[in-house]
Amino acid sequence: MDSTAKFFDFACRLLARRDYFSEEIRQKIIAKGATTEETASAIEKLNKFKYLDDEKVLRRYVAEIAAKGKGINYLKQKLYEKGCSAIISSKNLSDFYPFEEELAAAEKALMKLGNCEKEKLVPKLISRGFSTSAAIEAVKKLKR
Numbered sequence: 001m002d003s004t005a006k007f008f009d010f011a012c013r014l015l016a017r018r019d020y021f022s023e024e025i026r027q028k029i030i031a032k033g034a035t036t037e038e039t040a041s042a043i044e045k046l047n048k049f050k051y052l053d054d055e056k057v058l059r060r061y062v063a064e065i066a067a068k069g070k071g072i073n074y075l076k077q078k079l080y081e082k083g084c085s086a087i088i089s090s091k092n093l094s095d096f097y098p099f100e101e102e103l104a105a106a107e108k109a110l111m112k113l114g115n116c117e118k119e120k121l122v123p124k125l126i127s128r129g130f131s132t133s134a135a136i137e138a139v140k141k142l143k144r
Helices: 003-017 022-031 036-048 054-067 072-081 085-090 099-113 118-127 132-143
Strands: none
Touching: 003 022, 003 036, 022 036, 054 072, 054 099, 072 085, 099 118, 099 132, 118 132
């Protein structure tokens, strides 16, 4: 088995367990000892077979983050930590996590906060990664 096939098989085993962003797979292949050419070849083959789909993975990841009661800034931070800063710059994340969804997630997060001083609600939401506008709007809705 040639080295490209070895790294392709490694990536397929990873993708069989869960979805990964292209950049995450690239990093894992490199960490396994692949050269730049071997990595590029394996990624090219994964793309050829449509095993990598960053948009699909991003949609699932956004749904997961919204369900956890986290905001768009949290999403950006997690993508950055995963080494996916190219996704942050190339995609309009608000297309994947619209303000209305973030607002709904912020309202759910407020319900979980329970009895909390009103003036501390916006900072608490912001600390959970919500945009300032979503945090303020959610607190306004709560007060009504």
